[in-house]
Amino acid sequence: MPSARAPASSGIIRSGRAAGPVRRCRHRCLRRPSGSGRTVAVARNRHRSPASRRTARDRARRTLSQNFLADPGAVARVVRAARPGPGDLLVEVGAGKGVLTEALAPLCRELISYEIDRHLIAGLRERLAPYPAVRVVHRDFLTAHPPREPFALVGNVPYARTSDIVEWALRAPRLTSATLMTQLEYARKRTGDFGRWSLLTVRTWPEVEWRLCGRVARTAFRPVPAVDGGIMRLIRRPRPLLPDAEQRASYAGLVELGFSGVGGSLHASLRRVCPARRLTAAFRRAGLEREVVVGHVTPPQWLVLAQDLTGVAGVAEAATGAGRGGTAASKESKVRAKSRVDSSSL
Incomplete structure (x- = not known):
């Protein structure tokens, strides 16, 4: 057969x-x-x-980069990092399904929650109806004007829009802090946790302190993203390390020149505008080697360079203290200790 x-x-x-x-x-x-x-x-x-198999809802999630917090423990960690007070005004970016919103609502005076996705608005308002302090706004957060009174920003931000949201926060004159769930790599990069410092962090350091508050496993989100999340906190200093706007502008100009890469090294970049003898003395006082990579220079060391090279006076004691005594490695470890999360929480 x-x-x-x-x-x-x-x-x-x-x-x-x-x-x-x-x-x-x-x-x-x-x-x-x-x-x-x-x-x-x-x-x-x-x-x-x-x-072709994706539904309209799936396409919206991908377009808006939506990954909702689904783990109560992760939500509690964001709330603890934000430290809301009973008299605080909070602004939430990306309310999503309201999980974080509901946790924050009883802890503050007023909460303004922005959500861009029209499919979520009705459910949000129904869920948050028992909380009169919460106002749900259907709008793109980036088009909103910041409050005219002191406020704190909180949110599980869309990874694709993190940079724009951080820039919005830095421009808001009355912002006191921003506690954001971002992609872990972004949070570590901005807070110096990789042992390198970014241009944005260094440039804003006189006014803003950047901290890494923890790591959140990707399984805490729905849908599950490809990478873990990181809780990042920006704290606006009550008194800037450089109190005068002209001083901050001089500092920012020096930092941007140093990060330009012109000349192939930080020393070579700054040598274009600074006398060699003065530059060498400034490097020595900041505890820097001539061949140092620009990303390895800590914010307090930049403040020392600015004081010596631009004539900026009145630098905070913490900045000048970083240039006195000790090795460059010990100075860097002191600075990184403030922005690096304890390894046990990672």
Whole structure:
């Protein structure tokens, strides 16, 4: 009796229910070729492209970079990091389904929650109806004007819009703090946790302190993203380390020149505008080697350089103290201790 199955290499089987060869696709589904007169696809949805299988809701989530917090423990950690007080005005970016909003609502005087996704607004307002202090605003947060009174920003931010949201926060004149759930790599980069300091962090350091408050596993989100999250906190200093706006502008100009990369090293970049002897003395007082990589220079060391090279006076004691005594490694460790989360919490 002849076998009903063709050789495995042909990829063809014979079906007893219908005439003509039936082929297996890469999903092991049975498909009849068009020549049989009837094209039948078993598990037809598998043979559509991933993009065509997505619903409108799925496409909205991808466009808006939505990954909602679903772990109560992670929500509690964000709330603890934000430290809301009963008299505080809070602004939430990306309220999502209201999990974080509901945790913050009883702890503050007023909470303004922004959500851009129209599909979530009705559910948000229903969930938060018992909290009269909460106001849900259907709007793109980045188009909103910051409050004219002191406020704190909190939110599980869309990873794709993190940089824009951070810039918004830094521009808000009455912001006191921002506690944001971001991509872990972004949070570590901005807080110096990799042992390197970014231009944005160094430039804003006289006015803003950057801290890494913890790591959140990606499994705490729905849908599950590809990477872990990091809780990052920006704290606006009540008194800037450089109290005068002109001093801060001189400092920022020096930092941007140093990060320009012109000349191939920090020393070479600054040598273009600073006398060699003065530059060498400033490096020595800051505890820096001539060949130091610009990203390895800590914010307090930049303050020492600014004081010596731009004539900036009145630098806070913490900044000048970083340039007195000790090795460069010990100075860096002191600074990083403030912005680096304890390894046990990671």
